[in-house]
Amino acid sequence: MAVSYIPENKVFAVCTYQLSSAPQKFSHSRSTFNVYYENTKQPILTVDDRNVKVEFTCKSPANLAGTLLAFGAGLAVGALVFLSGPVGWIAFGVGAAIFVGGAVATIKAVNHKCTDPLNGGQWFLAHNSVKINGASAITRSSILKCGNSGVLTPFFDEASANAAASSIASKNKWELGINVVASFGAGFFLPGAFTGFGAASVAGKIWLAGGRFIAGFAVFSGINYAFRGGIRWGHENVGDVSDNTTYDRMNNHSENVVNRETGKIEEQDIDQNSLWGAPSKPDDFVQDSEDIIEIKKESGAWYKITSYKRGTVAGKITNIAESRRVHASNVNLQRQLANLEGLSRQQLRTNPLARQLLTDLNNGKYPEWRNAARFYNSGRMNPSMVDDGQAVAAANSKNSLKSLASNSVQGALFLIPFIGTIFSEEARVDLAQGMAADLAAEPGGSKLVATTPVD
Known part of the structure; x- marks a missing residue:
């Protein structure tokens, strides 16, 4: 099936990380070009072109800024509630410092530009046998992964692009709000975790000082990996995008590409589910500091989730709080x-x-x-x-969500980031469904087409 090349000024861009509710248009990055669509203002874009004409408001820097502000404020308030004396004032000062850091990050988020992250990104599914000014051409089938991890796709139909952009922005705003609440709660309850520090054993002090947070991040990453995988399994097998090519490619497609920093060839994926990732917000480390959750995949789409309660200051697990089987398709x-x-x-x-x-x-x-x-x-x-x-x-x-929570407020806070994951995953679904709507509305795309869209 023939598929259109991408002319500048004609094709809209929608990003899974956008907070702004409107699409933008793909723009060139090259300084020179001599292949045009209909006029000299419409150069045909290639893999070297990774930019948009108007910057998106991006959830990545906004998320960092909002969660730092919330975590710092929560930590300062929690220090006054749970601690006293010099230790309390030190904790209050740390919280205030983090809050100031959040204010600085907010200024950077407001002035965020897409150009640098996009230039650090990578086009996938290019038309490698067709070169334009020495670079592989891109088509309607191509997908751009931003350096901030957002995924951008080209739209020819403005109405479809507007609908997808608006829906994605709404999901990302919900996710941002949820993360802010989680970070405030994590900061607020953190000082209370150190109330027994002075009387703890050496092992207990080590655990309270840092071990629990490293373990917490590892456990949280594993649970979120399984949770996100369950959502994607459901969408791929029984959801509205079970036969959607874009959604399948986002989850499963990878290519050998040249790392522009090292010059080495390495395999990169578009947006596959990954177990390990750098923490993006303060509560990534402290969200499950009171409970340890173990999740095991069973047959089919079933997962067994077991919650353990910390029984001593050294973190020894003494009993199972709750165990439940959860199905990914609910x-x-x-x-x-x-x-x-x-x-x-x-x-x-x-x-x-x-x-x-x-x-x-x-x-x-x-x-x-x-x-x-x-x-x-x-x-x-x-x-x-x-x-x-x-x-x-x-x-x-x-019931599945209840199985992840303890009876404390901290347990409720443990659930909040998983709700944020749902909104994040639904934004990806919106992009895939928007691409299908765009193809239905503008099946011809531009008049300049490739008979072999991907090679």
């Missing part, structure tokens, strides 16, 4: 059933999604839903079955 089932809400019996009888869910029910995929159905009919879906399914899926999702 959120996706809720989304699917929401699409069937309000449909009549006749509409459900012919609806493809309703027919597929009925087949899944009859094959035993959702036993809890089937057992809870008041008027189960193996021959056709009915409105009461939809209502009962929504109730069961909502209850399962609620």
